[in-house]
Amino acid sequence: MQYPLLDWIRDSWAGEFVRGVFWMSPLLEGLHFVGMALLAGGVCIVDLSVLGVVRDMPVKRLGGFLPWSLAGFGINLLTGLLLFAAAPAAFAFNRAFQFKMLCILLAGANALWFLIDTKRAKLTSALSLVFWLIVIVCARLIPFVPND
Amino acid sequence: MSEFLNSLAASPIGVWVGESSGYPLLLVLHSIGLALLVGMLVVIDLCVLGLGAPAMPPGALRNIMRISWSGLLLAVLSGSLLFVVDGNKYYYSFTFRLKLTCIVLGAWLAIALSRHLRQSPVRSAGAAVRIAAAASLLCWLGAIMAGRLMAYVN
Secondary structure, eight states, X not given: OOOHHHXXXXXXXXXXXXXXXXXXXXXXXXXXXXXXXXXXXXXXXXXXXXXXXXXSOOGGGGGGGHHHHHHHHHHHHHHHHHHHHHSHHHHHTBHHHHHHHHHHHHHHHHHHHHHHOGGGHHHHHHHHHHHHHHHHHHHHHGGGSOBO | OHHHHHHHHHSHHHHHHHHSTHHHHHHHHHHHHHHHXXXXXXXXXXXXXXXXXXXXXXXXXXXXXXXXXXXXXXXXXXXXXXXXXXXXXXXXXXXXXHHHHHHHHHHHHHHHHHHHHHHSOGGGOOHHHHHHHHHHHHHHHHHHHHHHHTXXXX
């Protein structure tokens, strides 16, 4: 089945750019992992501190780690969009990729929920860890899951 | 060495990892391990460089290092099994050797840094400590990029 939007993305300057330079995809993937490490580090420190696994971390300091999580997320959003543009159909029809995107949305919604209602901090922290863990698992499985 | 690595690949473990769902499972565990290992150490490095939270209490540092080392353990165990599948290719691979060098250097710097931070607060980190933290970041960046590159070049 043809999806004009995916074709448009594939034929965009971004798609052409990434496909055009043979080392661009490996570089973008490497940076995608770097972003993941930044995001994972920040998220883990905050969530594990709230859950008491990391002890003695003053709660008011936790905000200092968030900018790095956001930076990691930003790097991954940018590299992810470029990687997607290079081969949209390969990702869009992949179940693992679809589930990964869903869990990212859930993680984001969970974070928003925490900003609005800080009462159930331990629950949102635990959920955050679960969602991001699933994101990592799904991402790793993308090459192994057959496309629809 | 070549023959030994070939026999490893042909062993029951090598075959199981290479031909079953063991391989993606190990890759998943390897990714989780590296996320914990590098994620925690990067946070500490950024704190030392004055770019993160201004304080790293010793109790918190201890827990964070413990999490980081369990990440390393997970990555090494899963990595060893992944290695077995095609030992000959990996052993002689430049990118693989580069990756391991970066990891060893990074781990050594992490031990030195955590030892220092147990005695002195993050805020008072001198030039040498900051250089070590910056070098540590470069090592982990190198390890990650070399790791990714392994899928493309030898």
